[in-house]
Amino acid sequence: MGHRSEVREFLSSRRDRITPDQAGLPAYGGNRRVPGLRREEVALMAGVSVDYYTRLERGDLSGASDGVLDSLARALHLDDAETAHLFDLARTANASPTARRPRKRADEIRPSIQRLLEAITDAPAMIRNNYFDYVASNRLGRALYAPMFAEPAPNSARFAFLNPAAPDFYLEWEKNTQELVATMRGEAGRNPYDKRLSDLAGELSTRSERFRTLWAAHNVRYHRSGVKKLHHPVVGDLELTYEAFELPADPGLTLSTYTAEPGTSSADALALLASLAATDETRVTR
Secondary structure, rough: HHHHHHHHHHHHHHOOOOOOOOHOOOOOOOOOOOOOHHHHHHHHHOOHHHHHHHHHOOOOOOOOHHHHHHHHHHHOOOOHHHHHHHHHHHHHHHOOOOOOOOOOOOOOOOHHHHHHHOOOOOOOOEEEOOOOOEEEEEEEHHHHHHHHHHOOOOEHHHHHHOOOHHHHOOOOOHHHHHHHHHHHHHHHHOOOOOHHHHHHHHHHHHHHHHHHHHOOOOOOOOOOEEEEEEEEOOOEEEEEEEEEEEEEOOOOOOEEEEEOOOOHHHHHHHHHHHHHHHHHHHHHHO
């Protein structure tokens, strides 16, 4: 998809989801031809002319100031992730051809980061790149995500949409896949000329109807913290809190950790999994 099409579909999808009542506008007439706001209503709330907003929604963000983008974000009720995505799209529209080259990303793990992973012994910890490949993990992370790490090249997006075991592993598979695609949308907005990332989206669109539907929704979100409910094939159900940390010295790499509430069945299951993983590793090294 070209950049103008990306802008057009993002803005029109955000406009369609807001009703006049939600926007605090009177709904004149009973037969509205659009599900959400009209272009002139968005232009009014953003403080720009209808012609100018129409140009923006047709995909031309070139020259749009930060003030205009902020006003547009407020008019469309964008959250933080969506606002950042809008600014990313505008940054791309205003970038020179040289600046539009894909950014260099780190895939290899530095020794100090590997030591950090290994030092985390009581919580699963994993590192993924911006292509959703898991490039490193501690022992408990590999044990927790055993179905995914059974694949030759563990990738959370391919596992979620292409592996038939995923809906059983993720107890909230529909929610988890929505969040995953929304995170991918944000990543694509930050680096739209990354062929490897666009190829991944193309592959999943071709092979998964679920992905194709979610990708077309143009939803964007941050994936920084939350609760993950999993059904592990050995220790059963777990409810874990995850935290995600971007590694500033390694652009594109994100560290994720998982913990259980003390005194819960999930904490007991996680402790059992850690014991089993340590036992298995001891057997292998003997």
